[in-house]
Amino acid sequence: MELKDLFLTPLYLGLFYGLAFALRKRFTNSITKKYFIPALSVKFLGAIALGLIYQFYYNGGDTYNYFTHVKLIYQAFVDSPAAGLKLIFAKAEYDPLTARYTGQMYWYNAPTEYFVARVGGFCALFCFGTYTIVSLFFALLSFSGMWAMYLTFLRIYPLAYKKLAIAVFFLPSVFFWGSGLMKDSLCMGALGWTFYGFYHLLIVRKNMLTALIMGGIGIYILMSVKVYILLSFMPPALLWVFNENNQRIKSAALRMLLKPLFIVLGLGAGYIGATNLTAGDDKYDVEKIGERTKINQEYLTTQATNGSAYNIGEFDxxxxxxxxxxxxxIIVSIYRPFLFEVRNPVMLLSALEATLFIYLTITLFYRTGLLKSFRLIAARPVLLFSFLFCIIFAIGVGTNSGNFGTLVRYKIPLMPFYLSALYIMQFMAQPQPRRAKPALRAQVNNARKLGRLATTE
Structure with missing residues (x-):
């Protein structure tokens, strides 16, 4: 961070908040309005705190490596707008006009990392290449997707609107790691857009143009940055579509006939997507992913010198x-680190959240009963989708991390879905006051403009 961060950050915060208050009516209704500004505020807080932690606690790290590339893109634009634009839209090709800048970029030939730098470089054009403000732009992008995620969950189960706000916006790890100049911020926003687009386009079939655009952008970003999130999302999502449409078929015989067909089609689509999206990619090719996971786990474990390594058993x-x-x-991704495993402040934050997940899971299944809990999950396709996504994703990041320091960042995409599913189950398991439902439903249905984005009926 530099001196200009101190002078420009308050100015841009004022501009961003002014924009947020101006747009709040268009994106909220009487129920969601009170969460809009607080949710945005914690994203801004997370973005600023991330930069401070990396500067004064870690003395550098990924976010500053990204900013090094962002500064080079911004400087190129100052020297020559044509060179700057070429760097923003570059595809790792050699160009004499940009060679003196790309020669200083360690990640120029790393597509996923350079994608983040390109987005940051574009944002830098509007804020004089200032780190904190670029981070605030990333927080805004992340917030927009998280808000779409919240509206989608709320449309599915509006009675849990308070708890869903906690699950989506106010988990400390999510708004800390998912707000600054990092891959994780783009991925959290993109996952929210994908979730919104998928649900509205293929399940409720409303706001279809908005859903198509948002879902398309979200999928593109996930493919460009962390395609394994998309690969974890798609199979449960396809099953979700089948389950929702299966419930609408009145004929039991036809449902039984179509069920295996949809399952085969879903598995086939998932396999084709996995092999085609990752073919030739050294990081995510399905032919190499097991080998790379083993290598990553061993490397991260041997490099862990702060006592944060974990062991999940022999994996070849x-x-x-x-x-x-x-x-x-699965256990290490969702329920660990335990409190007695804490070795530093970052682990303490993650351990407190894991303890919350343990407490809610145990109390819910104990009070509801194991069989009834599974019946609730089977009865609500969104619950089955959420838990399957969390399980698949937890297996991936749990085997690939090797230590809690990296795991706390890797696992944040599953956290809002897991906690949201638990809260929805909580409300489904307890009797609801009948008189409260019509009034709440009327409030939830009071949507605003912009393609009925805030519709939650």
Whole structure:
């Protein structure tokens, strides 16, 4: 951070808040209005805090490596707008006009990392290349997707609007790691847009143009930055579509006939998507992902010098070993670190959230009963989708991380879905006052403009 951060940040915060208050009526109704500004505020807080932690606690790190590239793109634009634009839209090709800048970029040939730098470089054009304000732009992008995620959950189950706001916006790890100049901020926003687009386009079939645009942008960003999030999302989402449409078929015989067909189509689409999206990619090619997961786990474990490493068992990258370590990977991703495993402040934050997940999971299943809990999940397709997505994603990040320091960042996409699913189950398991439903439903249905984006009926 530099001196200009101190002078420009308050000015831009004022501009962003002014814009937020001006747009709030268009994106909210009487129920969601009170969460809009607080949710945006914690994103801004997370973006600023992330920069301060990396500067004064870690003494550098990924966010400053990204900003090094952002500064080079911004400087190129100052020297020559044509060179700056070429760097923003570059695809790792050699160009004499940009060579003196790309020669200083460590990640120029790394597509996923350079994508973040390109987005940051574009944002830098509007804020004089200032780190904190670029981070605030990333927080805004992330917030827009998280707000779309919240509206989608709210449309599915409006009675839990308070708890859903906590699950989506106010988990400390999510708004801290998912707000600054990092991959995670773009991915959280993109996941929210994808979730919104998928639900409105393929399930309720409303706001279809808005859903198509938002979902398309979200999928493109996930493919460009962390395609494994999309690969974890798609199979449960396709099953979700089948379950929703299966419930609408009145004939039991036809449902039984179509069920295996939809399952086969879903598995086929998932396989084709996985192989085509990742073919030739050294990081995510399905032919190499098991081997790379083993290498990453071993490297991160041996490099962990702060006592944050964990062991989920012997894993050699084969499908059989993946099945063996999957239960441990799920536990470590969702319910660990335990409080007695805490070694630093960042781990404490993650441990408190994991303890909340443990408490809510145990109390819910104990009070509701194991069989009734599974019946609730089976009865509500969104619950089945959410838990399956969390399980698949937890296995992936749990086997790939090797230590809690990286895991706390990797796992944030599953956290809003897991906690939201728990809260929805809570409300489904307890009797609801009948008189409150019509009034609440009327409030929820009071949508605003912009393609009825805030509709939650």
């Amino acid at each position: 990258g084969s499908p059989g070993s993946l099945v063996r370590v999957a239960p441990q990977a």
